[in-house]
Amino acid sequence: MSAVFYSSGNRLLDALPACDMVNLEHDLTIVPLKAHQSTHSIGRAITYVDFPIDALVSVVALLMNGDTVEVGTVGRESFVESEAALGSLSSSRTSFCQVQGLVGRMSIECFVGRMDTSVTFARLMRSSVRATLFSSQQFTVCNAMHSVLERCARWIAMTADRVGKPQFSLTHEFLAIMLGVRRASVTEAADQLHQMGAIDYSRGVVTFVDAVVLEGIACECYKASKEAFVASLIY
Numbered sequence: 316m317s318a319v320f321y322s323s324g325n326r327l328l329d330a331l332p333a334c335d336m337v338n339l340e341h342d343l344t345i346v347p348l349k350a351h352q353s354t355h356s357i358g359r360a361i362t363y364v365d366f367p368i369d370a371l372v373s374v375v376a377l378l379m380n381g382d383t384v385e386v387g388t389v390g391r392e393s394f395v396e397s398e399a400a401l402g403s404l405s406s407s408r409t410s411f412c413q414v415q416g417l418v419g420r421m422s423i424e425c426f427v428g429r430m431d432t433s434v435t436f437a438r439l440m441r442s443s444v445r446a447t448l449f450s451s452q453q454f455t456v457c458n459a460m461h462s463v464l465e466r467c468a469r470w471i472a473m474t475a476d477r478v479g480k481p482q483f484s485l486t487h488e489f490l491a492i493m494l495g496v497r498r499a500s501v502t503e504a505a506d507q508l509h510q511m512g513a514i515d516y517s518r519g520v521v522t523f524v525d526a527v528v529l530e531g532i533a534c535e536c537y538k539a540s541k542e543a544f545v546a547s548l549i550y
């Protein structure tokens with residue numbers, strides 16, 4: 316396969332210029348992840364970074380009482396353990412697969428080597444970190460100001476973008492953890508989204524029915540975060 320025409324399936328990597336795509340397929344190991352499979356653990360040395368292709372990875376904070384709260388999701392717009400682009404040697408958060416699928420895994424030696432030898436690669440990776448930081452700030456606003464229905468629509472629309480497929484598995488329980496609300500509130504919001512024609516939700520499987528309706532219900536944070544990641548692909 317010609318390196319010039321190689322496509323990894325990860326939007327960040329595929330935004331690289333042709334010269335940075337050389338040997339990229341050799342630097343990535345395609346790894347299938349199952350739902351709930353751990354990818355990185357807090358405090359452990361970072362030995363690889365993951366570029367999702369159609370998997371969705373949750374980054375979570377573990378509280379002292381044992382509760383787990385999601386602080387971010389990563390799909391094909393970015394990569395897992397983006398702090399490696401800022402020089403971090405160990406994981407500051409725990410990450411696990413939320414929606415099963417594939418990731419392109421790159422060893423940390425290879426990643427650091429590319430950061431050190433390609434200005435464009437380094438710039439793109441750091442742009443992705445900036446978009447992640449912006450989104451984290453936006454979602455702090457979101458949690459404080461927007462309704463469960465708006466946030467639920469925002470999360471599902473974001474997830475559909477990030478996994479690149481119209482159907483994915485997601486339980487009410489997990490969605491409740493991710494939104495930081497009671498399970499009953501998620502059930503109510505999912506029912507409303509279904510009645511409004513935005514999604515189908517059956518036996519833990521979400522099916523994206525109408526993007527326009529869903530994005531119309533989602534709060535402004537959906538568009539703000541999406542635009543930040545689109546901007547991060549320009550070098």
Ligand SMILES: [Zn+2]
Nearest residue numbers: 457461534536
């Ligand atoms: Zn919001």
